[in-house]
Amino acid sequence: GNGRPRGPKGLDFTAVAPNREDRIVTPEGYHNSVVIRWGDPVLPGAPAFDFDNQTAAAQAKQFGFNNDFCGLVPFGHDRWLMVSNHEYTTESAMFKGFSQANPTEEQVKIGWAAHGLSVVVVERERRTGKLLPKLDRRYNRRITVTSEFEVDGPAAGSAFLRTSADPTGRKVFGTLNNCAGGVTPWGTILSGEENFNQYFANAGSVTDPVVKTRLTRYGLAGAASTRKWENFDRRFDVAKEPNEVNRFGWIVEVDPLEPGSKPVKHTALGRFKHEGATIQIARNGKVVAYLGDDERFDYVYKYVSKERYRPGDSPAARAHNKKLLSDGTLYVAQFTGDSPATEFDGTGKLPTDGEFDGSGKWIPLASGDKSFVDGFTAEEVYVFTRLAADKVGATKMDRPEDVQPNPVNGRIYAALTNNTDRGKPGKEGPTEINPRNGNKHGHILEWEESRGDHTALTFSWKLLLVCGDPATADTYFGGYDKTQVSPISCPDNVAFDRHGNLWISTDGNALGSNDGLFVVPVSGRYRGYLKQFLTVPLGAETCGPVIEDDFILVSVQHPGELDGASADNPLTHWPDGGTAQPRPAVAAIWKSGCRIGE
Numbered sequence: 147g148n149g150r151p152r153g154p155k156g157l158d159f160t161a162v163a164p165n166r167e168d169r170i171v172t173p174e175g176y177h178n179s180v181v182i183r184w185g186d187p188v189l190p191g192a193p194a195f196d197f198d199n200q201t202a203a204a205q206a207k208q209f210g211f212n213n214d215f216c217g218l219v220p221f222g223h224d225r226w227l228m229v230s231n232h233e234y235t236t237e238s239a240m241f242k243g244f245s246q247a248n249p250t251e252e253q254v255k256i257g258w259a260a261h262g263l264s265v266v267v268v269e270r271e272r273r274t275g276k277l278l279p280k281l282d283r284r285y286n287r288r289i290t291v292t293s294e295f296e297v298d299g300p301a302a303g304s305a306f307l308r309t310s311a312d313p314t315g316r317k318v319f320g321t322l323n324n325c326a327g328g329v330t331p332w333g334t335i336l337s338g339e340e341n342f343n344q345y346f347a348n349a350g351s352v353t354d355p356v357v358k359t360r361l362t363r364y365g366l367a368g369a370a371s372t373r374k375w376e377n378f379d380r381r382f383d384v385a386k387e388p389n390e391v392n393r394f395g396w397i398v399e400v401d402p403l404e405p406g407s408k409p410v411k412h413t414a415l416g417r418f419k420h421e422g423a424t425i426q427i428a429r430n431g432k433v434v435a436y437l438g439d440d441e442r443f444d445y446v447y448k449y450v451s452k453e454r455y456r457p458g459d460s461p462a463a464r465a466h467n468k469k470l471l472s473d474g475t476l477y478v479a480q481f482t483g484d485s486p487a488t489e490f491d492g493t494g495k496l497p498t499d500g501e502f503d504g505s506g507k508w509i510p511l512a513s514g515d516k517s518f519v520d521g522f523t524a525e526e527v528y529v530f531t532r533l534a535a536d537k538v539g540a541t542k543m544d545r546p547e548d549v550q551p552n553p554v555n556g557r558i559y560a561a562l563t564n565n566t567d568r569g570k571p572g573k574e575g576p577t578e579i580n581p582r583n584g585n586k587h588g589h590i591l592e593w594e595e596s597r598g599d600h601t602a603l604t605f606s607w608k609l610l611l612v613c614g615d616p617a618t619a620d621t622y623f624g625g626y627d628k629t630q631v632s633p634i635s636c637p638d639n640v641a642f643d644r645h646g647n648l649w650i651s652t653d654g655n656a657l658g659s660n661d662g663l664f665v666v667p668v669s670g671r672y673r674g675y676l677k678q679f680l681t682v683p684l685g686a687e688t689c690g691p692v693i694e695d696d697f698i699l700v701s702v703q704h705p706g707e708l709d710g711a712s713a714d715n716p717l718t719h720w721p722d723g724g725t726a727q728p729r730p731a732v733a734a735i736w737k738s739g740c741r742i743g744e
């Protein structure tokens with residue numbers, strides 16, 4: 147509050163204009179600083195980062211590459227356990243003179259160590275407001291492609307998950323392509339294994355038609371993989387170890403408060419290109435997880451636990467709550483529009499009733515050991531979830547990314563990032579919920595479960611935003627005056643502030659400016675009034691936004707990832723400047739003595 151006229155709560159800043167700057171651009175009055183970068187020490191004894199002399203042993207103790215999701219678990223006053231996903235590696239940006247055709251064993255092992263997750267204690271320095279990483283001997287942790295996971299839930303031990311190294315089907319080494327995630331009410335982190343298919347070679351050599359159909363539906367078809375990991379570990383070769391790939395594509399749970407605990411892969415939440423998972427406790431105490439499968443024409447899911455949440459952080463309550471994702475019912479969403487199908491010609495123009503809206507239902511796929519899908523055992527539903535969902539009439543969406551309940555209004559918001567194949571020959575055409583052909587800029591979906599009950603089997607929905615340049619007719623901003631809003635393209639992650647405003651980060655801005663972070667009110671007369679809060683440096687994606695009352699964290703993923711860029715030819719130098727190589731990082735943004743947006 148500074149005496150200016152009252153506007154929407156939490157939006158009292160001047161919107162950042164689209165730009166192509168090689169820095170973080172924020173509204174006037176805001177500071178930003180790097181919390182931690184690729185290569186910074188996480189574990190005690192980690193050497194300082196040395197770009198020209200990297201080793202796998204060093205990387206295993208340092209912050210990994212391309213941090214995506216970021217989550218904070220409170221850990222004392224002005225102190226948190228910060229958990230970051232390291233989604234993927236780009237070796238050509240990590241090593242000078244890198245040979246994609248023939249990586250060295252050490253380079254591959256650095257890649258393994260640069261994947262996974264980091265847990266880092268962070269503290270706010272009172273004098274400066276900066277968030278600083280601490281080398282905490284007990285709680286800091288690295289999880290990589292060689293860390294042991296326990297498989298949990300109804301498909302644990304399934305024949306589909308057994309390999310020559312693990313005949314039990316219950317013990318997996320590593321996690322891959324961890325994209326988005328969520329912090330649970332019991333203080334653990336959920337993380338989605340997304341594009342795991344890219345790590346596995348030689349799926350094209352499989353001849354068994356049933357296995358082939360399954361592999362193809364999960365995007366596995368080729369010969370050698372890009373990273374050539376199969377040259378150094380046979381489990382990445384589908385021809386040699388056909389079930390290893392079935393051990394990825396899950397939601398994993400990590401308990402940062404118990405640093406000795408084994409991370410878990412939850413089979414009850416199904417297997418697909420999991421963007422992430424976010425939790426809502428329903429009125430009856432059951433726990434609901436909302437899930438997106440980030441692929442063109444793939445689905446939105448939810449899971450409802452069998453058991454109820456137990457409040458409190460006693461060891462008994464936490465142990466109970468950590469089993470809530472082990473047994474429940476998995477559903478897939480079917481959306482129906484309320485306007486005549488003839489009104490959707492792919493141009494994105496509003497239907498005559500003035501809203502992209504309608505109703506929907508949750509179709510059960512499996513519950514515990516019981517399958518609801520003809521021709522599928524429960525195990526097959528969990529391990530080959532996409533094929534089961536194909537059978538029941540689920541709605542093909544424009545790449546579901548984050549799906550997250552709003553703690554203020556109880557409605558659920560999903561980022562549908564884009565789908566350039568919508569309406570192409572042989573592909574599904576426009577519908578009320580995915581109304582644009584060749585959807586370049588994506589949209590934001592909002593729904594409300596019937597009676598506000600998150601376990602309900604029916605819901606009503608609306609599109610909140612149809613993204614793009616507000617000056618064009620094919621965009622929609624919740625009915626708000628489009629001359630007042632910021633352009634936005636390719637929404638990816640969502641979060642909420644204490645007012646219930648929706649925060650959106652973007653990946654791959656198809657309007658040509660840098661990616662960024664936006665905020666939009668979702669109710670009242672300012673619904674749809676979208677403002678850009680920041681932009682990230684050239685070539686970077688904004689992800690993992692953490693919205694606290696008085697600071698924001700963003701993951702600056704793949705800075706400098708531009709056409710023609712490599713470690714031999716870096717086209718940006720964020721965050722270190724000068725001639726330094728770009729480094730993915732977590733950045734904090736704050737305003738001295740003020741809450742965000744006030």
Ligand code: FEO
Nearest residue numbers: 325340421440547
């Ligand atoms: Fe890794 Fe769906 O973004």
Ligand code: CA
Nearest residue numbers: 485499501503
């Ligand atoms: Ca309508």
Ligand code: CA
Nearest residue numbers: 325326547638
């Ligand atoms: Ca994402």
Ligand code: CA
Nearest residue numbers: 638653687689
């Ligand atoms: Ca992304």
